[in-house]
Amino acid sequence: MxxxxxxxxxxxxxxxxxxxxxxxxxxxxxxxxxxxxxxxxxxxxxxxxxxxxxxxxxxxxxxxxxxxxxxxxxxxxxxxxxxxxxxxxxxxxxxxxxxxxxxxxxxxxxxxxxxxxxxxxxxxxxxxxxxxxxxxxxxxxxxxxxxxxxxxxxxxxxxxxxxxxxxxxFEYCYLPDLPKAAASLLKAGGVEPWHAEFRKRVRETKMRGDDFPVVNTLAMAAAYSPKKGEPLNVELPFDAQTGRIKLDVWNRWLVHDxxxxxxxxxxxxxxxxxxxxxxxxxxxxxxxxxxxxxxxxxxxxxxxxxxxxxxxxxxxxxxxxxxxxxxxxxxxxxx
Structure with a gap:
């Protein structure tokens, strides 16, 4: 060079x-x-x-x-x-x-x-x-x-x-990941236990293929729908139990599109x-x-x-x- x-x-x-x-x-x-x-x-x-x-x-x-x-x-x-x-x-x-x-x-x-x-x-x-x-x-x-x-x-x-x-x-680039993220978070018992296990695992080994939709969704929520007091101070754009889109939160994302x-x-x-x-x-x-x-x-x-x-x-x-x-x-x- x-x-x-x-x-x-x-x-x-x-x-x-x-x-x-x-x-x-x-x-x-x-x-x-x-x-x-x-x-x-x-x-x-x-x-x-x-x-x-x-x-x-x-x-x-x-x-x-x-x-x-x-x-x-x-x-x-x-x-x-x-x-x-x-x-x-x-x-x-x-x-x-x-x-x-x-x-x-x-x-x-x-x-x-x-x-x-x-x-x-x-x-x-x-x-x-x-x-x-x-x-x-x-x-x-x-x-x-x-x-x-x-x-x-x-x-x-x-x-x-x-x-x-x-x-x-965002309807095309983010929306397809939301049900995948919802499934992983539901299985882990929520945002905080999933994130704690993820941080430990990537330090000791590496990311899994199914990690990306979750960590990407959490990071985008931190950028587009932050909310103090929620786990990681983020408000997710879907209901944790049903996966139903929360339109008020999703609309907060769309403002940033x-x-x-x-x-x-x-x-x-x-x-x-x-x-x-x-x-x-x-x-x-x-x-x-x-x-x-x-x-x-x-x-x-x-x-x-x-x-x-x-x-x-x-x-x-x-x-x-x-x-x-x-x-x-x-x-x-x-x-």
Whole structure:
């Protein structure tokens, strides 16, 4: 790799005293492009948001065959396909598996952590161009969802956005998991005994295939329907005994669905200079359809949009970052 990877740590005021007791001191991986160490030149920045179940360290886990995302970014710069930029890989892991990059009473203030603490630390520490037009935020799955959250709330921080298979149209991407989660929780005797057994088992061995619908549902409930006093401070969108959907809680989830909030916040998305959306045609969580809905709304609102589909599923598609970087990085403002 021609560029350099650095590992830093930052203390996040936003995550201090978070409800899960997760660390407020977080590791931050930073990619510095070739030429960064020469002179006083400043660079635009791309922020990468990881998916649910991952952490900031996942970006540098080599598969043995495919390059990592930092290596892909480095190769694009070396080939001249994109101009040099800094890459930042923050850690949004929680003890429930992820944060959705939102502020939540059950998880903590991960939106503030990214938009204020991480961006502020990077601008203080590195030779960045500290303005929205010189920043992009990109992510996959829950990270793509987080990128859309940044577009909704923080167009003054990020002017360019890339969302790969972002969680959207919750009826398709989440609803199929709810009866599976209900069955496992009923068998375990509730949220707390299931979670205690799960935490013990994954420390000693590993996750089972039937764990994902449960932990994913708990994490999404923590993001979309937190409720103090409930087990893990979450309110589930179904009745624990019958599995019947609780419409009042489910509707709280739907408020956070991008296909609902993007049309309501089009003024914020119009402030963005570029939006890139994609999804595989065989996405196992049916996100293709939510992505199409978002593309239709954004295009109709006059947002500068690139929307693509490709023949693949949901996982193992980090090669698609080469495409989003090729679209976004050349549009980042420079000195």
């Amino acid at each position: 021609k560029g350099v990877l650095e590992t830093r740590e930052l203390q996040s005021p936003a995550l201090e005293s978070n409800p899960l007791g997760d660390p407020a001191r977080r590791r931050l991986t930073v990619y510095l492009p070739p030429g960064y160490g020469e002179g006083d030149r400043r660079f635009p920045v791309v922020y990468f948001l990881h998916a649910f179940g991952n952490s900031g360290g996942t970006w540098t886990n080599a598969s043995g065959f495919a390059p990592t995302v930092p290596e892909r970014m480095d190769a694009l710069i070396e080939s001249g396909a994109i101009p040099p930029a800094i890459g930042v890989f923050p850690d949004g892991w929680t003890s429930l598996g992820g944060s959705q990059w939102v502020n939540s009473d059950a998880i903590g203030r991960y939106r503030d952590y990214l938009a204020k603490d991480v961006v502020g630390f990077v601008d203080r520490t590195y030779r960045t161009l500290p303005k929205a037009a010189s920043r992009a935020v990109v992510g996959h799955s829950s990270g793509g969802y987080g990128a859309l959250v940044m577009g909704r709330y923080h167009p003054e921080v990020f002017s360019h956005l890339g969302a790969h298979a972002a969680d959207s149209y 991008p296909v609902r909030f993007v049309p309501k916040f089009l003024d914020a998305f119009r402030k963005l200079k570029t939006v890139f959306l994609d999804c595989g045609t065989r996405d196992e969580f049916n996100i293709r359809w939510g992505t199409r809905m978002l593309a239709e709304d954004l295009k109709g609102a006059g947002v500068e949009l690139v929307h693509e589909e490709f023949e693949d599923g949901h996982s193992g598609v980090s090669y698609r970052f080469e495409r989003s970087l090729s679209v976004l990085v050349p549009k980042l403002a420079r000195e």
